[in-house]
Amino acid sequence: MVGDGIDGGFHAFDCHDWDALAFAPIFLAASVATPDSLILPAMLAANVAQGAASLAVAIRTKNEKTRQVAGAASISALLAGVTEPSLYGVTLKYRRPLYASMIAGGITGLFMGIVHLKAFAFAVPSFVALPQFMSNGQTQNFMFALIALVMSFVMSFVLTLVLGWDDGPETTSVPKQKSNLATNEPALALADDTGSNGTATESETDSDTVSSGVRTTKRIYSPVQGELITMASIPDDTFAKGMLGKGCGIIPEDNHFYAPFDGTVETVFPTKHAIGLKSKTGIELLIHIGLDTVDLKGKPFTAHVSQGDHVKQGQLLMDADLKAIKAAGYDITTPLVVTNSKDFVEVTTSDKTQVSTQDPVLYII
Numbered sequence: 115m116v117g118d119g120i121d122g123g124f125h126a127f128d129c130h131d132w133d134a135l136a137f138a139p140i141f142l143a144a145s146v147a148t149p150d151s152l153i154l155p156a157m158l159a160a161n162v163a164q165g166a167a168s169l170a171v172a173i174r175t176k177n178e179k180t181r182q183v184a185g186a187a188s189i190s191a192l193l194a195g196v197t198e199p200s201l202y203g204v205t206l207k208y209r210r211p212l213y214a215s216m217i218a219g220g221i222t223g224l225f226m227g228i229v230h231l232k233a234f235a236f237a238v239p240s241f242v243a244l245p246q247f248m249s250n251g252q253t254q255n256f257m258f259a260l261i262a263l264v265m266s267f268v269m270s271f272v273l274t275l276v277l278g279w280d281d282g283p284e285t286t287s288v289p290k291q292k293s294n295l296a297t298n299e300p301a302l303a304l305a306d307d308t309g310s311n312g313t314a315t316e317s318e319t320d321s322d323t324v325s326s327g328v329r330t331t332k333r334i335y336s337p338v339q340g341e342l343i344t345m346a347s348i349p350d351d352t353f354a355k356g357m358l359g360k361g362c363g364i365i366p367e368d369n370h371f372y373a374p375f376d377g378t379v380e381t382v383f384p385t386k387h388a389i390g391l392k393s394k395t396g397i398e399l400l401i402h403i404g405l406d407t408v409d410l411k412g413k414p415f416t417a418h419v420s421q422g423d424h425v426k427q428g429q430l431l432m433d434a435d436l437k438a439i440k441a442a443g444y445d446i447t448t449p450l451v452v453t454n455s456k457d458f459v460e461v462t463t464s465d466k467t468q469v470s471t472q473d474p475v476l477y478i479i
Contacts, residue, residue, distance in 0.1 A: 149232035154246065155262070157195070158239035159222035162263055163215035163270035164200040165191030170274035171204055171211055179456040180204075190357075192267075195238035202358045202400060203453055206381060206390070208280070214273035222266040229258045332395050334476040335374045335427060336469040338448065340366040344463055345449070350405050353449040358400065360461035361451040362475055371401065371432040372471050373425040374450075383408070386415035389431055390453075397478055400451040403434050404444050414438040428471060450476065 165188045172184035187199035205212035232255055237243040247259035336342070341364065348354045348363040373391065380398070381390035387407040391399045403415065414435040419425060436446050455461050460479040469475055 149234050149249070151226075151230055151232045154233035154236070154239055155226045155231045155259075156219075156223050158233075158259070159219040159226065159262060159266045160215070161191055161195045161197055161239055162241075162266040163219040163222070164197045164205060165189075166218070166267040166270035167211040167215040167274045168200040168204045170214075170271045171208065171279065174275060179454075183456060192241050195240035195243060198352050199357050202451075207398070207453065210277040210279045211274045214277050215270045217273055218266050218270035221269060222262050225265060226258070226262050231255060231258050231262060330479075332393070332397060332478040333375070333474040334393075334397065334399060334450065334452075334478065336364060336471055336473050336475045337371045337374045337401055337431065337450070338364060338366040339368040339470045340364045340448075340468075342464060342466055342469045342475055343447070348405075348447055348449055349445060350447075350449075353402075353451065356455075359451045359453040360455040361399075361449060362463045364448045364450065364469070364475070366403075366434070366436060366446055366448055369433055369436055370430060371403065371434065371448075373427050373429045373431055374399065374401075374471075374475075375427050377425060379419045379421055379423045379425060379431075382417050382419065382421055384412070385410070386412040386417050386432065389417075389419075391425070396454070396457065397452060398454040400449070400453050401431075402449045402451070403432065404439050404446050404448065407439060407444050410439065410442060410444070414442075452476065452478065 168184045168191060169188035172181050172188055175181050175184065183199070184204045187204050190196045190198075191200045201212075205215055231247070232249075232252070233239070233246050234249040234252070235246040237246045239246070241263070244256075244259060244263070248256050343363045343365065345356060345361050345363060346354050352358065353361075353363070371389075375391070375393040375395075375397065377391050377393040377397075379389065380392050381388075383389065385408045387404060387410065388400060388402045391401070393399070407414075416433040418430045418432060425431065434446075439446050452458070452461050458478050460477075462477040462479070464473065464475050464477070466473060466475075
């Protein structure tokens with residue numbers, strides 16, 4: 115019973131990056147041998163709580179871009195059980211919605227443990243997957259599943275509204291102004307943002323604006339030496355299709371990962387495989403070291419910063435044992451995702467293929 119509560123509260127951290135697929139053999143074996151009464155019920159509580167929290171943000175926020183992201187994320191979590199957009203793009207970003215979803219998931223998990231809720235088939239739990247809790251002669255079990263779904267949804271939704279969040283100033287859609295710049299506008303903008311020696315000027319630290327046709331360009335430097343690839347080339351649909359935001363990927367050739375700009379550490383994941391940063395100019399960046407590496411439970415990673423730390427560009431953030439990651443069978447491709455891409459006009463990837471920590475890899479307009 116306690117295990118159901120704990121799993122329901124924390125399962126969101128165990129299910130992102132498609133790492134739930136690593137547990138598929140366990141789920142299938144449990145569902146075939148005996149009905150699963152732990153993992154799949156907990157996933158239902160966690161997935162619904164994430165979706166409800168995102169929906170609350172979408173309804174209450176005054177920020178149009180936040181509403182778009184949160185609305186899409188809630189649909190993904192509630193109807194398909196895919197919680198990455200909700201976790202990375204909404205609840206983890208604003209924190210208090212995450213706390214609300216964890217509380218709701220935990221309480222619902224306790225209820226599930228008390229009534230011994232069972233899943234009789236393997237599917238990613240969501241609204242449309244509720245039939246997995248059906249079985250001949252087990253109508254009461256399905257009713258308990260419906261009650262659990264409502265509990266998780268209502269508690270997470272209400273708690274998110276009660277706890278609130280800070281999503282910045284109200285924004286409205288602004289008509290695009292006609293520009294007289296040529297088709298090589300990004301190149302011109304970049305040239306305007308550098309001095310004669312190619313180094314960044316003070317305009318790089320200005321807030322992002324599109325005013326009177328003038329665009330300021332910001333740079334994200336590579337956090338690690340390696341091969342630069344496009345976002346579409348990352349072998350994980352969550353990143354490749356831009357579900358979490360625009361960006362790029364790096365195949366690292368060094369174990370040391372450094373700050374790509376001056377800013378603040380927003381999040382260091384418990385498993386240390388990912389870190390969230392926010393620049394002084396408002397760029398929110400997720401550095402995700404490897405794919406599905408959450409399964410490694412932090413073993414090959416050493417964090418050198420903590421949440422809330424202020425960092426300078428080039429400061430050491432994380433060490434990762436790339437040999438150990440590859441030996442464990444995981445892809446070391448490291449996505450860099452601008453999670454608030456919608457707040458900017460353009461996110462452009464450098465045309466370089468080999469980069470060091472002195473090279474910009476993303477240009478933000």
